[in-house]
Amino acid sequence: MEYVLLTLAVVMGIVVWWVLRQTVNVKPWVPAASTEAVDSAGVRAGLDVGSNPLRPSKVALGGFLAVSSSIFALFISAYSIRMEYGDWRPLPEPTLLWANTVILILCSVFLHSAWVAVKKQNLVGIKVGLALGSLMTLAFMVGQGLAWNQLLDSGYGISGNPANAFFYTLTALHALHLLGGLIALAFAFKKVWGAVEFSEIETKVYAVELCGVYWHFFLAVWAILFTYLLNT
Amino acid sequence: MADVIHDAVDYVPPLVVEEEELYHAKTWLGKYVFSQDAKVIAIQYSATAIGVGVVALCLSVLMRLQIGWPDTFAFIDPTNYLQFVTMHGMIMVVYLLTALFLGGFGNYMIPLMIGARDMAFPYANMLSFWFYFVSVVILLASFFVPGGATGAGWTLYPPQAIMPGTPGTDLGILLMLASLAVFIIGFTMGGLNYLTTVLQLRTRGMSLMRMPLTVWAIFTATVLALLAFPALLVSAIMMALDTLLGTSFFMPAIISAGAQTDYSGGSPVLFQHLFWFFGHPEVYIVALPAFGLVSDIISVHARKAIFGYRMMVWAIVAIGALSFIVWAHHMYVSGMNPYFGFFFATTTLIIAVPTAIKVYNWVLTLWRGNIKTTVPMLFAIGFVFTFINGGLTGLFLGNVTIDLPLSDTYFVVAHFHMVMAVSPVLVVFGSIYHWYPKITGRMYNDTMARIHFWCTFVGSYAIYYPMHYLGIQGMPRRYFSYGETEFISAGSGDLNAAISVAAIFVAVSQIFFFVNIIGSLFRGEKADPNPWDATTLEWQTPQTPPGHGNFDDLPLVYRWAYDYSVPGYEQDFIPQNVSPAESERMAKRIEKA
Numbered sequence: 001m002e003y004v005l006l007t008l009a010v011v012m013g014i015v016v017w018w019v020l021r022q023t024v025n026v027k028p029w030v031p032a033a034s035t036e037a038v039d040s041a042g043v044r045a046g047l048d049v050g051s052n053p054l055r056p057s058k059v060a061l062g063g064f065l066a067v068s069s070s071i072f073a074l075f076i077s078a079y080s081i082r083m084e085y086g087d088w089r090p091l092p093e094p095t096l097l098w099a100n101t102v103i104l105i106l107c108s109v110f111l112h113s114a115w116v117a118v119k120k121q122n123l124v125g126i127k128v129g130l131a132l133g134s135l136m137t138l139a140f141m142v143g144q145g146l147a148w149n150q151l152l153d154s155g156y157g158i159s160g161n162p163a164n165a166f167f168y169t170l171t172a173l174h175a176l177h178l179l180g181g182l183i184a185l186a187f188a189f190k191k192v193w194g195a196v197e198f199s200e201i202e203t204k205v206y207a208v209e210l211c212g213v214y215w216h217f218f219l220a221v222w223a224i225l226f227t228y229l230l231n232t
Numbered sequence: 233m234a235d236v237i238h239d240a241v242d243y244v245p246p247l248v249v250e251e252e253e254l255y256h257a258k259t260w261l262g263k264y265v266f267s268q269d270a271k272v273i274a275i276q277y278s279a280t281a282i283g284v285g286v287v288a289l290c291l292s293v294l295m296r297l298q299i300g301w302p303d304t305f306a307f308i309d310p311t312n313y314l315q316f317v318t319m320h321g322m323i324m325v326v327y328l329l330t331a332l333f334l335g336g337f338g339n340y341m342i343p344l345m346i347g348a349r350d351m352a353f354p355y356a357n358m359l360s361f362w363f364y365f366v367s368v369v370i371l372l373a374s375f376f377v378p379g380g381a382t383g384a385g386w387t388l389y390p391p392q393a394i395m396p397g398t399p400g401t402d403l404g405i406l407l408m409l410a411s412l413a414v415f416i417i418g419f420t421m422g423g424l425n426y427l428t429t430v431l432q433l434r435t436r437g438m439s440l441m442r443m444p445l446t447v448w449a450i451f452t453a454t455v456l457a458l459l460a461f462p463a464l465l466v467s468a469i470m471m472a473l474d475t476l477l478g479t480s481f482f483m484p485a486i487i488s489a490g491a492q493t494d495y496s497g498g499s500p501v502l503f504q505h506l507f508w509f510f511g512h513p514e515v516y517i518v519a520l521p522a523f524g525l526v527s528d529i530i531s532v533h534a535r536k537a538i539f540g541y542r543m544m545v546w547a548i549v550a551i552g553a554l555s556f557i558v559w560a561h562h563m564y565v566s567g568m569n570p571y572f573g574f575f576f577a578t579t580t581l582i583i584a585v586p587t588a589i590k591v592y593n594w595v596l597t598l599w600r601g602n603i604k605t606t607v608p609m610l611f612a613i614g615f616v617f618t619f620i621n622g623g624l625t626g627l628f629l630g631n632v633t634i635d636l637p638l639s640d641t642y643f644v645v646a647h648f649h650m651v652m653a654v655s656p657v658l659v660v661f662g663s664i665y666h667w668y669p670k671i672t673g674r675m676y677n678d679t680m681a682r683i684h685f686w687c688t689f690v691g692s693y694a695i696y697y698p699m700h701y702l703g704i705q706g707m708p709r710r711y712f713s714y715g716e717t718e719f720i721s722a723g724s725g726d727l728n729a730a731i732s733v734a735a736i737f738v739a740v741s742q743i744f745f746f747v748n749i750i751g752s753l754f755r756g757e758k759a760d761p762n763p764w765d766a767t768t769l770e771w772q773t774p775q776t777p778p779g780h781g782n783f784d785d786l787p788l789v790y791r792w793a794y795d796y797s798v799p800g801y802e803q804d805f806i807p808q809n810v811s812p813a814e815s816e817r818m819a820k821r822i823e824k825a
Binding site: 004008011012015016019022023026028031054055057059063064066067071074075078081082085086087158159162165169173 | 352353420423424425427428429431432433439440441442455458459460461462463465466469470473477478479480481494496497498499502505506509537541542545546549553556557790791792794795798806812815
């Protein structure tokens with residue numbers, strides 16, 4: 001459980017630090033004095049209101065990623081506890097997983113390029129980045145399916161050994177998260193596809209940034225999972 | 233210099249997020265069924281939760297019939313009994329209390345109290361309710377499938393949860409796991425909504441430390457739920473795989489019906505760790521909103537600022553953080569390393585500190601307050617009593633050496649029912665009475681509500697006090713019948729019958745609640761928009777009940793939520809949206825008089 005506790009300690013640390021920052025030295029019972037740190041221009045500390053507000057969707061994405069971290073940390077904890085038992089028979093990781101990892105890195109790179117294109121207001125760049133990113137994600141999932149197939153062909157069924165069970169469950173869960181991401185990406189795609197000028201979509205392109213963050217996060221999750229799968 | 237202070241006083245920070253056009257439903261279906269209005273969703277959540285709660289209440293009556301008068305009722309056999317125990321527990325904890333506090337009160341209170349028009353993501357909010365609704369349908373469907381509902385106990389411990397011999401191992405357990413998974417997905421959508429709404433949609437001037445404690449508590453409970461429910465999801469996925477695909481996550485090598493099964497090497501204790509990693513925060517997911525709501529009720533009806541507001545906020549957050557490192561105190565008898573027991577006993581006793589701070593602060597808020605014994609206040613004070621009672625037995629159970637003999641006895645049943653069943657339910661009733669005039673625009677019947685309070689309050693004590701005694705004798709829980717034993721005294725049968733009478737009495741007296749709540753919808757007298765003279769924003773809405781969008785213009789907030797009986801003012805409350813200039817005029821009026 002130490003991995004869960006570690007993850008949780010980080011999340012809780014952030015929450016408690018944030019709460020203390022907001023609440024120490026505040027005297028809520030003093031009527032009417034604004035209790036927020038506000039500069040002379042009337043802007044809340046740390047928030048540049050006019051140009052780049054912290055959107056609700058970004059906060060919600062952060063929350064969702066915390067939930068996902070919790071799920072994967074719990075699975076990895078269960079994994080490392082289970083590994084200690086005598087009957088653990090590691091399964092040979094197909095070499096294909098290395099190729100898939102490279103593909104997943106490319107997904108992140110393409111989505112990141114779309115995000116950079118947003119900043120440069122380059123409409124074509126956004127479209128190309130999103131298209132290649134989603135294609136690569138599909139390729140990754142097909143690759144994972146092929147890896148499963150190879151393992152099943154060589155007789156490593158899910159119920160054969162706990163190592164197999166964890167391998168299939170974790171890879172499936174990771175792919176499921178990417179699938180959910182693809183749905184969100186499809187919505188983002190729909191928003192930008194018909195646009196001819198960048199100005200048409202200026203208020204909607206924040207979705208591209210959210211997709212980028214999401215993919216980076218699940219690349220990191222995959223990196224951790226893959227390290228674990230290799231070292232058993 | 234004076235000018236500068238005045239500027240600071242009247243200064244209103246700008247909106248963090250620009251207002252967006254609200255979604256307006258065009259059809260009847262969109263307005264009342266697939267509504268995206270948080271208030272409608274709140275009522276949908278509450279009605280579904282209370283409806284399924286009534287089912288669980290009936291199950292508990294059936295259980296009490298069997299325990300009170302064994303071998304009398306032919307329609308209750310051991311299989312049914314275990315199913316009743318399981319479903320009663322699961323429904324009450326997850327599908328009633330969690331859904332009602334977060335989905336019901338969360339949806340209603342958060343936008344109104346922080347001065348927002350609606351939740352941040354109304355569409356996801358609507359989906360959240362319908363996921364919850366589907367999860368309830370799946371859960372109830374499990375009664376009617378072959379083999380019936382699962383009878384593994386609400387903790388669903390493997391291996392027995394999926395081994396033949398336990399009721400409901402065919403489809404019951406799978407439907408239970410599926411229902412939980414759907415519930416968790418639905419809750420995640422709702423939870424991210426509550427989180428984001430509190431963080432981003434507060435109206436101008438509503439700094440975090442001006443939020444009513446209700447919002448703080450629901451907010452923290454949401455964070456807990458978002459981080460803890462994954463543990464239940466993970467264990468549900470793994471158990472479903474063990475059942476369906478024959479994996480051995482939790483299943484050890486085991487002989488069933490004389491034959492060796494295909495399972496080998498799984499760890500049942502791993503499940504216990506995962507389950508209680510969810511299960512203990514779950515206690516606080518239920519308790520924290522109750523703490524918050526009761527703080528506001530006590531403050532309003534004692535006409536006094538809550539004592540130690542900042543400490544209350546920190547206590548809520550501290551309880552939330554600590555609740556993640558106490559889970560193994562549910563597992564002292566599972567054979568874990570004794571040093572673990574020492575660690576978890578210590579953390580368990582530490583969590584009593586912030587909890588006690590809250591109790592002292594409630595009592596000190598009442599101290600020298602102008603206490604109005606209205607119905608919500610009765611329930612709130614009843615809660616404080618019951619919570620202290622339940623909390624004290626928690627000190628016994630938190631210590632390893634005392635817990636070992638008491639584990640799985642009626643002492644435990646008495647403890648957790650006092651602390652996380654009766655206490656939060658008293659708050660639920662108190663809060664429903666308190667906000668009923670705002671939600672419906674009508675007043676409830678006071679006499680009936682008082683009868684309801686006394687029957688529930690006194691009746692609950694008649695149920696759970698004697699159970700402590702039974703538990704100290706060593707009477708085990710979850711048993712269908714007891715037969716002859718050396719340690720259970722002869723009179724215990726009569727005591728059990730008496731407890732059952734009290735339980736049936738309390739269950740029947742809830743009729744006063746339902747008749748009152750439903751009858752007053754039609755016959756209650758028109759309620760004042762702010763009948764309790766409260767300061768928080770939900771009482772300052774232009775319409776009662778609040779219309780779509782809650783406010784005409786979003787209110788500006790100039791003060792905290794607890795300006796009651798401020799010295800120098802005739803009116804004993806100053807609403808949060810009263811500006812300093814206005815309140816100056818209020819003060820002058822009494823100087824003249």
